[in-house]
Amino acid sequence: TTTTTKKTTTIIKPTTFKQKEIIDISQWNVVTDYAAAAKEIDGVILRCGIRGYGSAGNLAKDDSLETHYNGFKGKTKIGYYFFTQAKTTAEAEAEATYVVNTLLKGKTNNFPIFWDSELSGASGNTGRADGLSKTTRTNCAVAFIKKIKALGYKAGVYASESWFRDNLDLKKLTDAGAYIWVAKYSSSSPSTSSYDAWQYTSSGSVKGINGNVDKSHVYKNIAGW
Numbered sequence: 001t002t003t004t005t006k007k008t009t010t011i012i013k014p015t016t017f018k019q020k021e022i023i024d025i026s027q028w029n030v031v032t033d034y035a036a037a038a039k040e041i042d043g044v045i046l047r048c049g050i051r052g053y054g055s056a057g058n059l060a061k062d063d064s065l066e067t068h069y070n071g072f073k074g075k076t077k078i079g080y081y082f083f084t085q086a087k088t089t090a091e092a093e094a095e096a097t098y099v100v101n102t103l104l105k106g107k108t109n110n111f112p113i114f115w116d117s118e119l120s121g122a123s124g125n126t127g128r129a130d131g132l133s134k135t136t137r138t139n140c141a142v143a144f145i146k147k148i149k150a151l152g153y154k155a156g157v158y159a160s161e162s163w164f165r166d167n168l169d170l171k172k173l174t175d176a177g178a179y180i181w182v183a184k185y186s187s188s189s190p191s192t193s194s195y196d197a198w199q200y201t202s203s204g205s206v207k208g209i210n211g212n213v214d215k216s217h218v219y220k221n222i223a224g225w
Helices: 034-039 065-072 089-103 134-150 161-166 170-175
Strands: 020-025 043-051 059-061 077-083 113-116 155-160 179-183 197-204 213-218
Touching (some): 020 077, 020 197, 034 065, 043 089, 059 089, 077 089, 089 113, 113 134, 134 155, 134 170, 155 161, 161 179, 170 179
Parallel strands (some): 020 043, 043 077, 179 197
Antiparallel strands (some): 020 213, 043 059
16 A cells, blocks of 8 residues: 655745835925835835924824825825924824824825934024923823824824934833834934944935935834835
């Protein structure tokens, strides 16, 4: 008699994630050919809105959000960031609610929603949140992260290497579940202890987009590629 042994094959899926390339744009970027741009990237993060740096701190939608969204929709992965000037945890929570319930309503989102923390750009660094202590700013960031997560989305924080070091408590952000997107315009990688994406230039070029473009390496599958 002949005995046939069935051979089983175990398929081992690779555990390494292939680095992705993304860009981020706002109303200051003029896109002339969305299809051409999408072919050069793995995703785009759009500025969805801002809080003004004046005393009123008004919330506003980025003037090009709808144009950029409609241009890239269906062509590449899309995410969003919000430029903060929150001074309190209540204001940070309000920013999160505004982003999810107003700015992203009806839109596809593939990335964590990023809270953009940096100097306001006001003359003499006089923006309403420019002088916050590290503790207060971190508390605001954590409040945003928790609110975004409570609303059903993943959350992240964007800042420069030095800003993460001097003006935010990185461990508290990661403990709260934030994805970290760090900016350092250099060929040498950031010294930030933990990060998921690195914005390595503000002067990149992408076909179909006029002028300089922010470009980032992404090291973790944060967008469902």
